[in-house]
Amino acid sequence: xxxxxxxxxxxxxxxxxxxxxxxxxxxxxxxxxxxxxxxxxxxxxxxxxxxxxxxxxxxxxxxxxxxxxxxxxxxxxxxxxxxxxxxxxxxxxxxxxxxxxxxxxxxxxxxxxxxxxxxxxxxxxxxxxxxxxxxxxxxxxxxxxxxxxxxxxxxxxxxxxxxxxxxxxxxxxxxxxxxxxxxxxxxxxxxxxxxxxxxxxxxxxxxxxxxxxxxxxxxxxxxxxxxxxxxxxxxxxxxxxxxxxxxxxxxxxxxxxxxxxxxxxxxxxxxxxxxxxxxxxxxxxxxxxxxxxxxxxxxxxxxxxxxxxxxxxxxxxxxxxxxxxxxxxxxxxxxxxxxxxxxxxxxxxxxxxxxxxxxxxxxxxxxxxxxxxxxxxxxxxxxxxxxxxx
Amino acid sequence: xxxxxxxxxxxxxxxxxxxxxxxxxxxxxxxxxxxxxxxxxxxxxxxxxxxxxxxx
Numbered sequence: 450x451x452x453x454x455x456x457x458x459x460x461x462x463x464x465x466x467x468x469x470x471x472x473x474x475x476x477x478x479x480x481x482x483x484x485x486x487x488x489x490x491x492x493x494x495x496x497x498x499x500x501x502x503x504x505x506x507x508x509x510x511x512x513x514x515x516x517x518x519x520x521x522x523x524x525x526x527x528x529x530x531x532x533x534x535x536x537x538x539x540x541x542x543x544x545x546x547x548x549x550x551x552x553x554x555x556x557x558x559x560x561x562x563x564x565x566x567x568x569x570x571x572x573x574x575x576x577x578x579x580x581x582x583x584x585x586x587x588x589x590x591x592x593x594x595x596x597x598x599x600x601x602x603x604x605x606x607x608x609x610x611x612x613x614x615x616x617x618x619x620x621x622x623x624x625x626x627x628x629x630x631x632x633x634x635x636x637x638x639x640x641x642x643x644x645x646x647x648x649x650x651x652x653x654x655x656x657x658x659x660x661x662x663x664x665x666x667x668x669x670x671x672x673x674x675x676x677x678x679x680x681x682x683x684x685x686x687x688x689x690x691x692x693x694x695x696x697x698x699x700x701x702x703x704x705x706x707x708x709x710x711x712x713x714x715x716x717x718x719x720x721x722x723x724x725x726x727x728x729x730x731x732x733x734x735x736x737x738x739x740x741x742x743x744x745x746x747x748x749x750x751x752x753x754x755x756x757x758x759x760x761x762x763x764x765x766x767x768x769x770x771x772x773x774x775x776x777x778x779x780x781x782x783x784x785x786x787x788x789x790x791x792x793x794x795x796x797x798x799x800x801x802x803x804x805x806x807x808x809x810x811x812x813x814x815x816x817x818x819x820x821x822x823x824x825x826x827x828x829x830x831x832x833x834x835x836x837x838x839x
Numbered sequence: 840x841x842x843x844x845x846x847x848x849x850x851x852x853x854x855x856x857x858x859x860x861x862x863x864x865x866x867x868x869x870x871x872x873x874x875x876x877x878x879x880x881x882x883x884x885x886x887x888x889x890x891x892x893x894x895x
Contacts, residue, residue: 539895555895574849578889585892608888637894646893677851678890 456627460518464629464810465688468729468774469751472807476800476837478830479631479776479812481521482508484552484819485826494552494819495544498525501611505618512626517830519810520628523618527553531607535600536587539646552819560584561647563656566663569647570670581647632731634681634691636723639671639715640664641696653697657707668715676722679730690729690754699736713744724752731776734760735815742768757803758814766803775803776810779829784813784821789828796832804837811837854885 450458463473487497490507497504508523529542541547541554560581561569569576583589588600622628637645643664644653656664679691697703698712720730732753738745739761745753750772757765757777765775778799783792796811803809811833817826847859857875861867867874 537892539892572848574854574886574889575847577893578854582889582892605885605888608891609884635894642893646895673851674890678887678894 453624453627457623457629460627460629461688464519467808467810468690468754470771470774470808472839475839476804476833477519477810478517478833478837479519479521479810480515480517480830481631481813481817482511482523483817483821484524485817485821485823486511487524487819489823493543493549495542495549498527498529498543498553501525501528501614501618505614508618508622512622512628515830516834518629519631520622521631528607528611531604531611534603534607535582535585535589538585538587557645557649559649559652561643561652563652563660566660566667570663570666573670573674585646630689632692633686633689634679634728636675636679636691636693636719636730638693638695638698638712639668639675639719640698640712641694642671642675643667644697650697657703657711661711664711668711672715672718672722675719676726679719679723680726680728687727690731691723692733693730694733695735698741699734699738700740705740708741709744713741717748720748720752724749729753732756733815734758737761739764745769746772748773754810756812756814762799762803770803771806771808774808774810777812777814778803778809779811779813781813781815781817781821784817784825784829787822787825789824792825792828793832793835796829797836800833800836804839807839849886852883852886853879854882854889857882 460477463475463477466473467477484494484497486507487494490497492503492507497507504523504525527540527542529540529545532540532542533545538556538558541556543549543551543553547554565576565580568580579592583592583597586600586604589597591597619628619630623630640653644650648656653664679693681691695716698708698716703712720732723730729751730753732745733756735756735758737759742760742764745755746768751774754774754776755765755769757775759780762778769775779792779795783795787795800811804811811829813829847855849855857878860878861871861875
């Protein structure tokens with residue numbers, strides 16, 4: 450076993466022990482090279498988004514100087530050329546729709562209409578392919594046409610190409626730097642699948658009052674698909690959790706009665722479905738989930754890693770600690786508006802409060818935004834190593 | 840779209856089940872498992888591509 454393989458095994462062991470609520474040799478540190486890194490490279494965000502090799506080269510250059518355990522990935526979440534090929538209406542990307550150094554914007558619409566509920570619920574995959582894709586993609590406006598056929602070929606090719614490029618990049622980071630990846634598989638709460646890209650915020654909130662049974666039926670129909678998406682294929686990895694960014698479940702988007710009725714049952718079923726097959730979920734609880742901690746505690750032990758963004762950390766520790774790994778604790782606003790000294794003080798306090806018995810991974814509370822200061826992000830890493838010793 | 844296609848309700852991870860395709864092949868003189876394995880890989884890719892657009 451060479452030096453990088455030993456490093457990989459050491460980091461993997463830390464991560465695994467913490468996920469199982471144990472106490473590793475040190476507090477594991479989660480880290481990602483976000484959009485903020487782009488500002489320090491002389492490239493525009495558009496260049497970084499469009500050129501995967503450039504984006505990955507930024508990671509290649511930065512990794513040797515960074516000390517952390519688990520890697521969340523590079524500066525971009527998506528490859529816009531795939532969206533351009535389809536004429537996607539879902540996002541505005543840097544340089545197309547927004548200024549070349551602006552972050553992306555989601556263009557929320559009611560892409561699924563009220564009258565679509567029954568057909569969607571009866572056969573979601575078929576409905577997505579035949580109705581949703583043409584609606585969100587200007588190139589597919591006339592299904593079966595030359596433009597639509599070419600766009601589908603290009604879009605699917607781009608999906609495969611970007612997957613191959615990123616797979617090779619992760620392989621290189623693992624072999625050359627001993628990098629351990631954060632997750633395998635991607636899923637969402639069924640209510641978020643319905644409320645984010647299909648019905649939109651306004652649509653789903655009206656539906657809660659006007660057609661609640663349709664919402665419940667659609668969520669039930671989505672649930673087995675979201676279990677499948679999280680598993681990332683039959684026989685795929687079970688060591689790492691699947692990533693689940695959770696949106697409308699944060700307080701106070703829904704009132705507690707709505708949360709109990711519409712959000713939680715299908716999310717709980719998704720988590721239990723995954724866990725029955727040995728797959729854990731990174732419960733990426735963006736925002737405040739404090740009012741729902743008792744409900745979340747009903748889940749099977751260790752079936753999630755609970756991400757602390759603005760949720761009350763002490764209450765999370767009190768209610769979930771010992772049965773579920775906790776992760777996060779460093780506010781993203783602090784990384785943008787704070788100072789290295791403030792960041793270090795906060796990291797020390799978080800470790801004191803949350804890490805004592807193990808089962809804790811230090812991380813930013815949510816996605817670190819493009820305006821975060823590099824010196825603050827690096828201060829978080831330094832303080833984590835300084836104070837995160839058991 | 841044929842009546843058979845309209846009745847198809849793909850399960851999670853599936854767009855067009857191998858069983859449906861097999862029926863359309865009629866006779867299959869070779870090793871079915873070889874063809875099935877690769878069919879299902881591509882079918883899974885298509886499934887993930889379709890759901891990718893809804894899971895953002």
